[in-house]
Structure formats: C-alpha cells, structure tokens
Amino acid sequence: MTITIISLLLLASLLPHLTFTAHVNVGIVNGTEARPHSRPYMVSVQKNGKHNCGGFLISDQFVLTAAHCWKGTEILTVVVGAHDLRNISSSDRIGVKTYIPHPENTAKSKNDIMLLKLENKVQLINNVRLIPLPNDGEEVGPGTVCSVAGWGRLAANGSKSNVLMEADTTTINPAECKRKWGSHFLAPKMICAYGAGGSCYADSGGPLVCGDTAVGVTIFAKKEYCNSPERPNVYSKISAYTKWILNEIGKIK
Structure with missing residues (x-):
C-alpha cells in the first residue's frame, strides 16, 4: 500500500512537481490542555x-x-x-x-x-x-523525553483547538528514523520523535522542546494519523x- 506523506501546510495542487507528498498544514493529538501561559x-x-x-x-x-x-x-x-x-x-x-x-x-x-x-x-x-536555542552542532540523544505544543487539530480529521495543547514525545535514533522515512529523513538536519501524543495539522512551525531548549521545528508527519509509530513526527534540527x-x-x- 502506498504511504501518503504530508509536509504539513501547502496543498499538493500548489506543488505539482512533487510526487512523494501532499503538503498540508500539521495539532496536538492525544494531548492535554497546557496550563495557561506556561509556554x-x-x-x-x-x-x-x-x-x-x-x-x-x-x-x-x-x-x-x-x-x-x-x-x-x-x-x-x-x-x-x-x-x-x-x-x-x-x-x-x-x-x-x-x-x-x-x-x-x-x-x-x-x-x-x-x-x-x-x-x-x-x-x-x-x-x-x-526560549533558548541549542549551541551549534549540539545533539539530542535518542530516548530523550521532550514535548510539543500547539493549537492544531486534535485528530487528523478533527477541528483545531482554541486552547494551547501539549504532549510529551520521545526522540528516536536517527538510524531508525531513516529506516522509517527513507530518503525523506535527513539525519544531519532533522530529528524524529514519537510518543502517546504528538503534532498534527496546524502545528507546523512549533517547537520540539527538550528541557528548557527548543531543539526542533515541526515540519512533517504521516497524513492519516498525525502521530504514527511507523511514521514518527519529523522536526528541523535547530542546532544545524x-x-x-x-x-x-x-x-x-
């Protein structure tokens, strides 16, 4: 079965030269409401x-x-x-x-x-x-518990949230990310993570936060589920x- 991939915001019709992905915008699924103004x-x-x-x-x-x-x-x-x-x-x-x-x-x-x-x-x-940024070239090791937040959809086919939602997620070994995403994952400049909750539509651009530092920028995920163990969410690696x-x-x- 062909896997449909999204890179979170632009519609495929706007980018007809792309053959591997449909670009639409990716909310926090399986998350909880953040304490007001805690982020x-x-x-x-x-x-x-x-x-x-x-x-x-x-x-x-x-x-x-x-x-x-x-x-x-x-x-x-x-x-x-x-x-x-x-x-x-x-x-x-x-x-x-x-x-x-x-x-x-x-x-x-x-x-x-x-x-x-x-x-x-x-x-x-x-x-x-x-929020602080990482040092140049600084790495976040696999198995690090981090968090994401946003006002995006609560489910792949659901509505956006009016209130800020958040969820914990855990970074994955880059080799495993590469195995799951193939050529779409560029280890030197990307991080992937998966948890009980994660990013979805309209969370693009939000931070992956580890400790008190923004280490990633939300960029793409799997279209059908938004938070899939087989296609973990992917982030631009800020330290790069x-x-x-x-x-x-x-x-x-």
Whole structure:
C-alpha cells in the first residue's frame, strides 16, 4: 500500500512537481490542555486572522517557524501571549516586517526553517518570554523525553483547538528514523520523535522542546494519523541552523 506523506501546510495542487507528498498544514493529538501561559514563548502564526501555524519567540523581535508556513506572497501576523485564541487583544497581534526563509529551503522539506522579523519589538512580560536555542552542532540523544505544543487539530480529521495543547514525545535514533522515512529523513538536519501524543495539522512551525531548549521545528508527519509509530513526527534540527539564525538576527536592523 502506498504511504501518503504530508509536509504539513501547502496543498499538493500548489506543488505539482512533487510526487512523494501532499503538503498540508500539521495539532496536538492525544494531548492535554497546557496550563495557561506556561509556554510563554509560543506564538500563533496567523493568516487572515486565523491560526495557520505555530512558532516561537527567540528574541524580542524574531519568531522561528517552518518555511512552508509562508507561500511567498501572503501577509502573516503573529499572536503572542495567548492561551485561548478566542480571547486575544489587539495588542497581542503583531505584523511581520521581514520574512526570512532559509536560502536553501526546498519543496521537499529540506531546510524547512524560517525567521520572522516582527514590525515591533515585543514587551517581555510574564506571558511573553523567549526560549533558548541549542549551541551549534549540539545533539539530542535518542530516548530523550521532550514535548510539543500547539493549537492544531486534535485528530487528523478533527477541528483545531482554541486552547494551547501539549504532549510529551520521545526522540528516536536517527538510524531508525531513516529506516522509517527513507530518503525523506535527513539525519544531519532533522530529528524524529514519537510518543502517546504528538503534532498534527496546524502545528507546523512549533517547537520540539527538550528541557528548557527548543531543539526542533515541526515540519512533517504521516497524513492519516498525525502521530504514527511507523511514521514518527519529523522536526528541523535547530542546532544545524544556529549559525544561520544568529547571523540573520545580527545583520538585519
């Protein structure tokens, strides 16, 4: 049976040259509601005022997310300090000044990582905080218990969540990830993880958090189940991009 793969946001019709995947956006399945504002780094990346992807604050003016969350012409906004997306104030919504996808990003999920420079700096208060990044080349070993969070779908065919959901997940040996995903998994630049709960549609761009550090950016999963042991969720490995991230943050004024 042919396995259908998704890389989380773009529809296959938008990328007819791809033969191996349908691109749609991937919510937390089998998760629990997060304690309000316990993840103050989380942001909702929105299109036309509606949640589209996850993201997270890495400085007072930069959000890290997945490159496929922006098609190149859309105008996105981010919502900071939120828990329930039905209850946000105008001050929580910030426009994007500059879109900075990785220069070597491709449609096949390679280098699927993007910086958003916000129009204004955010005020870092109790509900709005930064999350640290790993050092360049830093590795997370297999069997590490980490977590994911987002406002995405609660099931593959379900509705998005209004409140921030979270779940624990465990990193998998890269060789096993490669066996399960084949050529779609690039060990030097990706991490995969599986747990009782995991990411689904509209959680793209959200962080894989190990300890207090964001080590991955949610990029793709299996279409039919969102959290499958045979196709564990895959994340861009942030430590492979730390130099690029710091360079971009430093050079854009």
